[in-house]
Amino acid sequence: MKIEQKIDAAVAPLREKIRELELSFTQKYPPVKFLSEKDRKRILITGGAGFVGSHLTDKLMMDGHEVTVVDNFFTGRKRNVEHWIGHENFELINHDVVEPLYIEVDQIYHLASPASPPNYMYNPIKTLKTNTIGTLNMLGLAKRVGARLLLASTSEVYGDPEVHPQNEDYWGHVNPIGPRACYDEGKRVAETMCYAYMKQEGVEVRVARIFNTFGSRMHMNDGRVVSNFILQALQGEPLTVFLFLPSDLVNGLVSLMNNNISSPVNLGNPEEHTILEFAQLIKSLVVSRSHIQFLPEAQDDPQRRRPDIRKAKMLLGWEPVVPLEEGLNKTIQYFSRELEHQANNQYVPKPKAARMKKGRPRHN
Ligand code: NAD
Numbered sequence: 298m299k300i301e302q303k304i305d306a307a308v309a310p311l312r313e314k315i316r317e318l319e320l321s322f323t324q325k326y327p328p329v330k331f332l333s334e335k336d337r338k339r340i341l342i343t344g345g346a347g348f349v350g351s352h353l354t355d356k357l358m359m360d361g362h363e364v365t366v367v368d369n370f371f372t373g374r375k376r377n378v379e380h381w382i383g384h385e386n387f388e389l390i391n392h393d394v395v396e397p398l399y400i401e402v403d404q405i406y407h408l409a410s411p412a413s414p415p416n417y418m419y420n421p422i423k424t425l426k427t428n429t430i431g432t433l434n435m436l437g438l439a440k441r442v443g444a445r446l447l448l449a450s451t452s453e454v455y456g457d458p459e460v461h462p463q464n465e466d467y468w469g470h471v472n473p474i475g476p477r478a479c480y481d482e483g484k485r486v487a488e489t490m491c492y493a494y495m496k497q498e499g500v501e502v503r504v505a506r507i508f509n510t511f512g513s514r515m516h517m518n519d520g521r522v523v524s525n526f527i528l529q530a531l532q533g534e535p536l537t538v539f540l541f542l543p544s545d546l547v548n549g550l551v552s553l554m555n556n557n558i559s560s561p562v563n564l565g566n567p568e569e570h571t572i573l574e575f576a577q578l579i580k581s582l583v584v585s586r587s588h589i590q591f592l593p594e595a596q597d598d599p600q601r602r603r604p605d606i607r608k609a610k611m612l613l614g615w616e617p618v619v620p621l622e623e624g625l626n627k628t629i630q631y632f633s634r635e636l637e638h639q640a641n642n643q644y645v646p647k648p649k650a651a652r653m654k655k656g657r658p659r660h661n
């Protein structure tokens with residue numbers, strides 16, 4: 298046998314092993330549709346490692362697009378998108394949208410902003426910068442590359458509404474100097490900026506006014522009604538009472554992005570539940586010993602919120618389809634797993650002697 302043949306024979310099993318490894322590597326991702334060059338879009342999702350952004354990432358990746366997630370990990374987590382890391386259609390950039398960003402994309406879903414009251418009130422100036430300077434930068438990017446931008450706005454632009462339900466023509470009732478103003482007014486200016494760029498610079502914009510959404514990957518200490526209730530019920534603590542909820546968002550966002558409606562569109566669930574009903578439902582689903590406790594209301598907390606979604610229904614053919622109980626059950630399962638994960642990661646100190654032998658323990 299020639300030396301080349303000998304080498305080939307020796308290398309063949311290694312080649313096979315490498316092929317197997319490559320295969321297992323490509324198969325570790327969720328299934329992705331094939332899109333031709335013409336249909337495949339380069340899509341930027343700011344805040345893509347957050348709760349809504351990571352679900353949107355999943356949808357757009359599985360639809361076969363190239364997705365770039367930009368996130369500063371203030372409330373988002375790498376874990377939310379880790380199942381895509383290494384995929385040829387996926388890129389994760391650790392970047393703060395308050396700083397300019399130069400990349401080439403076709404569409405921008407601009408979601409970067411803390412979303413729950415404890416998170417956006419934690420550093421109100423940063424919340425304002427993210428929603429104003431951050432949005433300006435993303436609109437500047439959209440203008441330069443000719444991309445369409447969808448702003449994730451919020452029902453908070455209606456403030457503590459005086460009309461019920463709220464349709465898109467209602468201008469809102471916001472306290473400009475209250476504790477929620479950094480978020481409410483930040484989003485209102487962000488909307489204003491979108492329409493200024495549309496009128497002055499011809500940038501294509503879409504504005505989704507999102508109502509309270511819940512589900513897996515929501516931050517544990519998010520501070521919004523669903524996470525609070527579920528966690529407290531699971532941990533047997535008293536249930537506190539604040540806001541309202543709905544769901545089913547990602548399909549609405551993608552549908553809005555790819556339609557020709559540039560004026561704001563409400564996306565939310567018009568099914569209304571009193572907080573008490575809602576608390577009782579969670580308590581029964583979790584089978585919890587928690588009791589419901591009423592606390593004084595927080596300042597400027599909206600009293601009642603209900604989206605009028607006739608516009609989304611008529612123009613996008615969109616409405617939420619996941620029943621409340623199903624959504625809640627999935628969310629409860631997610632939070633149970635998170636609590637378990639947290640408990641397993643907690644550092645349990647070993648006796649001193651053992652500790653000294655093995656060196657300094659690390660906290661997770
Ligand atoms: P989230 O906190 O889970 O996600 C926000 C993401 O933005 C996080 O990953 C965070 O790290 C990132 N981020 C924050 N500031 C940033 C910055 N300066 N630069 C880069 N990244 C930054 O919240 P969410 O619930 O997923 O909300 C997403 C968007 O939807 C937000 O714009 C929010 O205002 C809007 N929205 C959400 C709801 C809801 O009920 N979830 C309701 C109305 C509006």
Ligand code: UDP
Binds near residue numbers: 400
């Ligand atoms: N910008 C960006 N990426 C781009 C283009 C612009 O981040 O690809 C930022 C830019 O730094 C500026 C903002 O977007 O601060 C607004 O840009 P625009 O071109 O509208 O305004 P100008 O730069 O003329 O002030």
